[in-house]
Amino acid sequence: MSYSPADLVLTRRGLRFMGRHLPCSIGKGGIRADKREGDGATPVGEHRITGMLYRPDRVARPQPWAEPIRPGDLWSDASGYAAYNSLVRAPYPASHEVLRRADPLYDIVLVTDWNEDGKPGAGSAIFLHQRRRPGFPTEGCVAFSRAHLIWLARHILPGARLIVR
Template sequence: MVLTPQGIRFQGRLWPCTIGKGGISDRKREGDGATPRGTHAIVGMLYRPDRIAKPADWAKPIGPPDLWSDDPADEDYNMMVRAPYPHSHERLRRSDPLYDLVILTGWNWPYAVRGRGSAIFMHQYRRPGYPTEGCIAFSRPHLHEIARRIRYRTRLIVP
């Protein structure tokens, strides 16, 4: 998978997407809204079993207590954690459909450098052209089709 100005090039197709509101960065930091430049392995897939069917045999369900730590001061920074969790985090089980299906990249994982930025997900976008907080977002149909085609350890290249 290669990010281009027109979208992600993957398996002979171009998949329109949006990236972080901070553009592409060589110096990704927590909260900067940037998508980090580099080669990132696909290291996981999460889904809402109450909303969609399991998209791949290696996908893991998102439950009500599932969160993602974005607190650089916490030892679980940039890891999936469970509620109750007293540190800064993002709820994975959202009321909107953005995280019904999440493809995890290996950005700053599994041994996170504190403050270098937490998870870069591939997820559904709010609407076409609406930027993310650093993730890569697609239309729902495109994201689901990519999930059917992608494999564990596929590389995402952000030039």
């Protein structure tokens, strides 16, 4: 497989993008080809960056195409619901993640196209976001230091390939 400099190539050793190596954390379930909701795994495959969300009260807009995270923004992780694996607004009766968090993990969020069709049980909310601390695993996302995430957000374009192997 050939890669473009605009591709994000993720392995267990980190992420390579635009000639730079960015240390990152992956899901506590490792990298898996058979990703399921709640398994904590980062899914193998070729994914696309389909959106960017940011907290305008905490960070400057990283790119013109980034959308603000508003109070009441949620992400549905309720398998079997029509809005599964998509942005929803409060009040939302089913299981979800709050996007406007008290901690800084979702100050910038790069959204991937993983399971964008909302296939029940296939996993949801596979994002690139800030890490808690070095080496601390995620629930399936890819997480970076704040400085690396800001750099990545300023350089990435919508549609960029995230290749997880």
